[in-house]
Amino acid sequence: MTAASPNPAREVALRVLTRVLGGAYASAELDRELKRAHLAGRDSGLATQLVYGTLRHYRRLNAALTPLLQESTRDSTRAVLLAGAYEKFVLETPVHAVVNEYVDLARGGFGPPGLVNAVLRRLERLPNVSALPEWLEAELQDAYGSQARAVQESLLEPQPLWLRLTPEGVGALRGEGSEVEEGYGDVYRVSLSRPLGVTSAFKSGWAQPINPASFACVLALGEVEGVRVLDLAGGAGVKAAMLASRGAQVTSVDANEKKARPARQNMGRLHLKAEFLTADLTRTPSDLAPAQLVLLDAPCSGSGTLRAHPEIALRLTEQTVSELAELQAKLLRACAPLVAPGGTLVYSVCSISASEGPAQMQRFLADHPDFAPAPLPDLLVPVTERGAGVLTMMQGGIDGFYIARLQRR
Template sequence: MKAPSPRGLALALLLEVERGGRSQLLLDRALDRVGWPEREKAYVTHLVYGVLRRLRLLDHLLEPHLEAPKKLPPEVRWILRLGAFEWLCGKPGHARVSPWVEEAKRRYPPLAGLVNAVLRRLGPREAPECVRLSLPDWLCEAWRGFFGEVGFAEGFNEPAPLFVTAYRPLDLRPGPIPDSYVWEGPKADFPALGLQPQNPASLFAAQLLKPKPGEKVLDLCGGAGLKAFYLAAKGARVVSYDQNRKRQEAGARTARRLGLEVAYRTQDLRVPLSERAGKVLLDAPCTGTGTLRAHPELRYRLRPEDPGEMAALQLALLETAARATEEGGVLVYAVCSLTEAEGEGVARTFLERHPEFRPEPIACPLPTLREGLGTYVAPREGLDGFYYLRLRRVDSRA
């Protein structure tokens, strides 16, 4: 079989996302296999992420030119969206239209004429803000209600630098917080260089624990261990818990390559732990609404009831984390989500049930969206959206 072109590969990946695949995973796997120059790989990434991030707007722009878009074969719909995306990026006429017409001729010859006509006719069209931001109405309106504006979501539709956390000194462009850097070269073997790809907003959750050498830290819902690596690098004795053994095994391999020591224990954390510590991090599972840049398709898959359902699980996990926190100790709760339910909602309910915990102020060096009991990080300048709550256990329970 003939190897696909970058455009053909982007189209194939978008069809897989439509069948339920995850764009980041699909792109990583596909681009690892092709022996193409970095420029061509970057073009595929630009097309796949760009179309998914702007999908609602692209369909809105195409709508007046199509009689029954839903009846079109999926390949042709995605070809039209890809062409419309390149129009949105300002690519000039011929270079923008003819490659997509060729793609249509290869896959669906009878509709190549339609692709040609529609892509040539495209023009600007007024769009409501939620459509312009390509957000589902329920999420867009929830954000507008809670944060007072939703323009920040534009940050999810722009590409971001590749942030890395450095575990040995290297001469790189600094990121927004200590130990965070921007990787500007081609894809590299990061562990061999002592680097770990990580968004600064994720790193900052671990920094909130202010780990000291020799101190015991429990890393709850540690997964493949991004935050555990930072804690271990600062000399803490880290015990990382998660229910997913595969993720932990991947974490253990990376820790070895980075020369870091982390103890892994596999457990469902809705069940209490048999140990405690003076510092506890709960990086809870969440809707991921702060990560719509790297996971653009998520916005179309989430349901309005998801944040509430996640909050119930987060509160159950916080119970375990609270019991595992020693008197006088610190408990940090973090989620890569920007919903009220999973952030301030969880914080309010938890503090009503646990008067022995007090929220502590967070001096956040990252841009924020809203501060209350905890802090919401704005998804600007390539940052993921996050919510952090730092709690101190002030006395023992009666």
Template structure:
């Protein structure tokens, strides 16, 4: 028989049920958190925000939460077991959102009604009686920790552990630097680069001045670096792999004649909406980089290649769960082919900028080294790697790699 619930608890359970659904889709089906969160509209806005916060804080802390759970029971709980999912959500609420114990238990147990209720109750009780980690204690999945320690060393890994549990600041790109400076002054932001403003406190973006007028768009500072490498005198610039268009907007705002290519119609629809909101101009082409043959070469080509996206773990912690060695290797193989295709469209003396939001050297430095080993017609002009820990005291940056190659004249 269902026990009657106080109204407050019942409403709280619905938010937790949605958080459980999101976590389940991310862990079990490998969905991104954004796509897993589709369908939340049925909840009240407050519950929607709570469900997203619980699922997000859980994903930021998954390895840490699992260590706690495994230390509190001898029972082996599979990665996708409902009991483990519910325990993860409850612990994340206590550690990150400071939800009181009685509310945690009251909203967790209904999620396992008719299932492993006793197990969850027992493990949760044991954990809540013990000492739990502080909200700023982070951990990375073991495979990521090993890979990044080998590639970048312990300092970068420690910075990544700190970064994964911190909410990143909001970075905005502006059409002009004057508008950026005026906005920074009015809103208490900081400009860390040309046409950039950083806001440290989270606010609903649609409520910020200039959104409707299209004066700015959201873009992490790291991901503005590749477009900054395009020489100012490049007249015609191709943005290959352009959608949803953060870099297209930047290239257009810098005054280049901009051509945007992408194979995804749905993502190009977002690019079109971004152009129309900002009033910036670009020619749009739907097509595959691997089959594209332009009528004439470009002064510069930007290839912002699809990648494991592990550099974006601060905003999308779930990328670290998906980025297996196999996925990274497949991604690197494709990136090599995309770069070779794009290299054919650069005029003699022109620039080819390659970028990935990845923290894997096999998708960055190694792609460029392999390419240069085979191509005597290209030289490396500049290369930039952003690691966890960079600009940490100013809010940090996503992990990123960008390189500019120049074709022999």
């Protein structure tokens, strides 16, 4: 009798995990592999669960495996063992099924079958190790206090899909069998019946993926209709698109020229318009006129997006956070002159770190007496006050964003 082939979902997951262990980002790699593999809905879901579940539980899984492996063990072999251990202990897949499946996958080129067989059978339990490094756990405690434990537990749960939808988008998705639940304003929690890219809502420009906390940065500017807005460090242009959808005249500026093309394409898909410029924002661009409304969504550690991007916890260091805080300070200094007198600056980062949020604002305000904290409008999502701004509550799939609104005299 011919042995059954390994489930293709697991093979996809292992290819993604191998690259993530080598430094890649899970979301981009998983999207690429799922498009290539054309998996059925259930298998696509399994691949996604294996990738993100393994990464969310990585520290416990790795702690169990490390004593049984050599330091030179290649990433593909570690990926097989991490995913196998995740299935065995977290998903509680029967041991014989786990061993057989992952040994077969190892034979396909991921690692030595004998080693995989021996290690997966030998593992008896997972150690009681935190999902986060000690220093990052301390940052979480500092940020959320008595609610930090609940926040940390929520990081192990699957991340919901959030979509900003027009009324037409809501109707189209429901008509195709997707579940659309109320979220925060017109950002809905969605369970899709098919890949997002083939839905009529997405193709018609009625749907845009965005976390409610990220959309709150746009809301922090207040009324934007008909107003010129500078979207600084605009990246992929999602916030620029959301500003344009609210009637703003948007100029989005980023140092990376490569990001402008997909940003323009997405803007076209949404039937919106914005200007995209490339400039080094660590220096004040001399040819960019000040505006009444300025959003600086600064590059940051991403520690507020750990639920959606659990690989961040594998590679983020305190040194990296310090370096990013210095970059943010440079950006704030350079961008301050781009806020017209009487205008508003919104500073945001998808980080829970004090040095990137409240301490950053304290430092900026001390050096810029012409700026003062201003009240925030309703951001729709739950928040906790942090210095001159607020931190969105990192629960229920909401990312942790620090948001401050400043007025220039």
